[in-house]
Amino acid sequence: MGDVARAAGVSAATVSRALRGEPGVSASTRAHVTEVARRMRYAIARDASSLAGGRRYAVAVLTTDVGQRTWGDVLAGAEGALRASGYDVLLYVVGDEAARAGFFEELPLSRRVDGVLVLSVRLREHEAALLRELPVPVVTVGEGAADDSPDLPGSLDLAVRHLVGLGHRDIALVLADSTAAWSSSAEDLDETYQELLGSAGLASRPEWLVWCSPTVVGGEEAVAALFDGQDRPTALIASSGEAALGAFMRLRRDGWAVPEQLSIVSLDGHDIARAVGLTAVEGAAREQGERAVHRLLARIQTQDAAAPELPTPAGAALVERGSTAPPPAV
Amino acid sequence: MGDVARAAGVSAATVSRALRGEPGVSASTRAHVTEVARRMRYAIARDASSLAGGRRYAVAVLTTDVGQRTWGDVLAGAEGALRASGYDVLLYVVGDEAARAGFFEELPLSRRVDGVLVLSVRLREHEAALLRELPVPVVTVGEGAADDSPDLPGSLDLAVRHLVGLGHRDIALVLADSTAAWSSSAEDLDETYQELLGSAGLASRPEWLVWCSPTVVGGEEAVAALFDGQDRPTALIASSGEAALGAFMRLRRDGWAVPEQLSIVSLDGHDIARAVGLTAVEGAAREQGERAVHRLLARIQTQDAAAPELPTPAGAALVERGSTAPPPAV
DNA sequence: TTGAAAGCGCTAACAT
């Protein structure tokens, strides 16, 4: 930085101010400094900047699952938004218990990031508590998040409306969780589900809310459980594309006609749903990531003021394919 | 750190040494200091440490695709290995052209990381050149990487052997690329494919090497092209699970019998392959990520010495399911 | 609008 300052004929302080867009530098000086810096291929050293300035320009993204389409897209959206705002993304994958335990024990974020984004992790009580104690804002996205879950309900709502519009009254929900173990907050989602059905004038049945892993196998197992009983739903909503595919395939294998006997909606609109022909709610994942980042950044900039409530997902829509139809006549 | 030093009755330098496992501290002192630090919930400030020490304890991971199973697993493996070695993971997603161009223009890594891991990105000439100019080691994993591609050939080999063992002689290869545009280095893989077939005593046909996107749709399109012509292979190897699924479904839809008329092997052994019943090579992805990290760390620690050659993938194996059989009698 | 000086919290020589 000294070199740039000398080359530009100003002081280091001015270079710093100019390059960061701080006020108090004349337009001409700023232009000149910027140009010199560019020519010399100079970039501010983050470490030193953070050390001196106290801001780290980095956020931690905590996730259980890279490699799953929806969360991958959320992550991609978040990464893009963060990058665009000049923040680095520190990725923490806590997929297995060992890594997870290690993470929460060390909680290595304290002095490394300005904020934390939690994706697809169903936090347990004590984990949520640990995170809350951090001196930086934490924003959570996803199923069963204690903090909020602004988007799953939105998509769910779209799906329920669609099915109800077709005449369904017996709607099951397969919720894919990104982690095998979860806290008691699962009850919260139970409520969400019931409320949604209730507001549509339908009765909900606890046994029709099934949790599974966000995998093809998870979907298979879920419907196996669901269709084992006497009372069978006429429609099924799955929160993960993989689970939806599993459900779809399992049902077909077992001789069920889709959509004649059973309708399926995936809340995850991706390749798989498209290829297999599943009706799906599409387009929310990236936006979800982006919006979460905006919430987080807002809190970072206002020094952790309460997160402003933002509207529910833009751009999500239900795409009708072959897997939904009116319920069979009784 | 000063506080800890005072509380422990030693100097800051000793605390620093003790906490980092540096030699030159008596065992008892180290234990004491460690304990005091734990009690005080003290953790070294990375910024200051980096600034003073010159090491950043962070590596950049560059990828086009989070959300695809295989690369997601490679990423997870890499993240775990990095974390275990005390390195932070800076994630850069360059999925779309805009982000990609931006990244290579800024090349924001210069003074932020100790090394770069490139996953699933088919680098173009000038991009590879830019990366090579960085003052830190760069390790590349994946298809068509200029640097190396130690694992795809291994899996491919397993698949080819299996098919040859079944009597196949006409084997097509569907290679999924994680980016739509790629450099001329695609020719390299052409060669790998030909060599593999050649070493098995088979003739290769250039038109049976098909590139596609790593998606279900990509797989569908690839086989559509492949089965359009007169000369049709009796077996197909797909490098991505999604593409394999697409190929499988498309072929079935078009009335082909799998595996009677055509065998399919996926080089990507995941949920999908398992659920659909595709023969697949399994278990290499995480290890690939881990091994890449070890190569990278070795180069970081030896100050960029040439990467030691490591053996080909451990743990990869072909799992036979329903999608392969001897070729139809002529 | 700009510059000078004083750290930010560590690590690394160099002592001891």
Next chain:
DNA sequence: ATGTTAGCGCTTTCAA
């Protein structure tokens, strides 16, 4: 084996 002394490369008062 441990302590002392300089910085690392910035940002930020404070003064001009």
